[in-house]
Amino acid sequence: MPIPGEPLPGDAPSADPLGEARSALAELLTDAGRRRKRFSPMMERAYREHMLARARNVMRANTLRVAVFYLFIGILTFEYVKMMSSTVTGNFDLILWTGIYLGGALVMSAVTLSARKPALHRWYGYTVGLSCYLGLVGLTVTGAAFLSPYLNQQSTYIVIYLYMIVYILSTLPLLTNIAIGVGASLTSLLLIHFGGLSLDIVMFAQYAGLSNVMGVAIAWMLDHRDRQAFLQERLLDIEKQQLNLLSQEMARLSREDGLTTLANRRYFNETLAREWAVAEREQQPVSLVFVDVDHFKPYNDTYGHLEGDNALRAVGKTLKSLVRRPSDMAARYGGEEFVLLLPNTDQEGAMAVAQEVRDAIDALQIPHRGSKVAKFLSVSIGLSTLVPGSDNSISTLIDQADEGVYAAKRAGRHRIRAFHLLKSRSSAHPE
Numbered sequence: 001m002p003i004p005g006e007p008l009p010g011d012a013p014s015a016d017p018l019g020e021a022r023s024a025l026a027e028l029l030t031d032a033g034r035r036r037k038r039f040s041p042m043m044e045r046a047y048r049e050h051m052l053a054r055a056r057n058v059m060r061a062n063t064l065r066v067a068v069f070y071l072f073i074g075i076l077t078f079e080y081v082k083m084m085s086s087t088v089t090g091n092f093d094l095i096l097w098t099g100i101y102l103g104g105a106l107v108m109s110a111v112t113l114s115a116r117k118p119a120l121h122r123w124y125g126y127t128v129g130l131s132c133y134l135g136l137v138g139l140t141v142t143g144a145a146f147l148s149p150y151l152n153q154q155s156t157y158i159v160i161y162l163y164m165i166v167y168i169l170s171t172l173p174l175l176t177n178i179a180i181g182v183g184a185s186l187t188s189l190l191l192i193h194f195g196g197l198s199l200d201i202v203m204f205a206q207y208a209g210l211s212n213v214m215g216v217a218i219a220w221m222l223d224h225r226d227r228q229a230f231l232q233e234r235l236l237d238i239e240k241q242q243l244n245l246l247s248q249e250m251a252r253l254s255r256e257d258g259l260t261t262l263a264n265r266r267y268f269n270e271t272l273a274r275e276w277a278v279a280e281r282e283q284q285p286v287s288l289v290f291v292d293v294d295h296f297k298p299y300n301d302t303y304g305h306l307e308g309d310n311a312l313r314a315v316g317k318t319l320k321s322l323v324r325r326p327s328d329m330a331a332r333y334g335g336e337e338f339v340l341l342l343p344n345t346d347q348e349g350a351m352a353v354a355q356e357v358r359d360a361i362d363a364l365q366i367p368h369r370g371s372k373v374a375k376f377l378s379v380s381i382g383l384s385t386l387v388p389g390s391d392n393s394i395s396t397l398i399d400q401a402d403e404g405v406y407a408a409k410r411a412g413r414h415r416i417r418a419f420h421l422l423k424s425r426s427s428a429h430p431e
């Protein structure tokens with residue numbers, strides 16, 4: 001089964017990678033029993049990094065609380081050890097306690113430091129692992145070294161807590177936790193044995209063995225829950241990405257003409273209004289070039305509607321290739337009518353573009369048997385240019401360009417008419 005983000009070698013790129021990733025995650029989520037085995041190596045790494053980052057954040061956010069708690073425990077146990085050890089064991093137990101306490105402080109400082117310093121983040125897992133191991137061995141061995149039998153017993157309880165902390169809070173992989181827990185138990189046993197310390201082996205087997213068993217069981221359940229939460233988070237991320245893509249796609253579709261992929265009329269109107277406002281502020285000309293395909297009804301009748309669609313696509317593609325300035329726009333205005341919006345362009349500039357359009361459409365040489373003006377598909381073009389002012393508006397500009405198209409049609413089609421030249425009846429393109 002494909003795992004998100006991990007294509008197999010030689011795989012063709014997927015048409016919908018997000019959809020596939022989503023299905024794969026959903027499948028993992030419902031496949032609770034075998035989930036652990038089915039995390040891919042890449043996903044396993046992501047999960048581990050996620051867990052370590054979470055642990056570092058928790059540690060960073062709680063540094064002060066942990067320090068205060070440790071200080072409080074220190075004062076409390078100091079008094080306790082002093083009370084228990086004074087009569088029988090003199091200063092030895094107190095010195096031992098101080099060693100354990102300072103050792104613990106050192107270990108916790110190392111963990112805190114690696115959580116807080118970004119440069120040390122990648123060492124966080126190792127620091128925690130080593131701290132857990134040293135903490136367990138150190139506390140077990142020094143616990144056995146207390147002369148006072150009370151302290152001996154009390155330290156056993158603390159070791160049990162420490163086992164739980166290792167298994168529950170370390171956020172290390174389950175197998176690493178087992179290695180630390182069992183390894184620390186065996187190391188402690190060897191050190192106690194060869195160090196000549198006294199140890200009730202049955203009691204040790206009970207508390208160390210049971211702590212490991214309990215720890216593994218709890219850690220396994222927590223790991224199971226964390227993996228589920230991790231998958232759900234990733235699923236949400238993917239759904240968010242899908243929604244973003246969908247809304248981008250919707251926005252694109254709402255601006256685009258489906259047949260030619262040019263801007264549609266609505267988007268053209270919006271853009272024209274924006275450019276008109278800019279031109280009004282800057283007192284710059286705005287030009288429109290209306291392009292209407294000649295005798296298109298006969299074209300459809302002769303070649304069929306599908307061929308008609310292809311011809312419109314070809315015209316659209318040509319127009320798109322002719323608008324080169326970033327602020328220029330080619331749009332489909334209606335059926336076989338197109339428009340070019342040319343901000344900051346005067347009459348001469350618009351006329352040059354219109355001539356390019358006419359020539360480019362002629363160069364397509366799309367056969368048109370039904371046309372009465374040419375052997376190939378041709379266009380009639382009307383253009384107008386205005387500097388926005390109090391005596392004109394956007395609709396004046398559109399009407400004038402439209403009038404240019406009608407004039408071109410009336411004059412025999414396959415030609416250009418500029419509105420400002422209409423009164424003198426002269427054509428910018430003498431045909």
Ligand SMILES: Nc1nc2c(ncn2[C@@H]2O[C@H](COP(=O)(O)OP(=O)(O)OP(=O)(O)O)[C@@H](O)[C@H]2O)c(=O)[nH]1
Binds near residue numbers: 300305307312335409
């Ligand atoms: N294939 C196709 N035809 C379309 C589309 N939109 C509009 N038309 C056709 O374009 C034709 C336009 O016809 P008319 O408005 O009479 O214009 P004309 O035949 O080009 O005549 P003149 O513009 O006067 O040269 C109609 O037959 C419409 O059905 C389209 O998306 N695809």
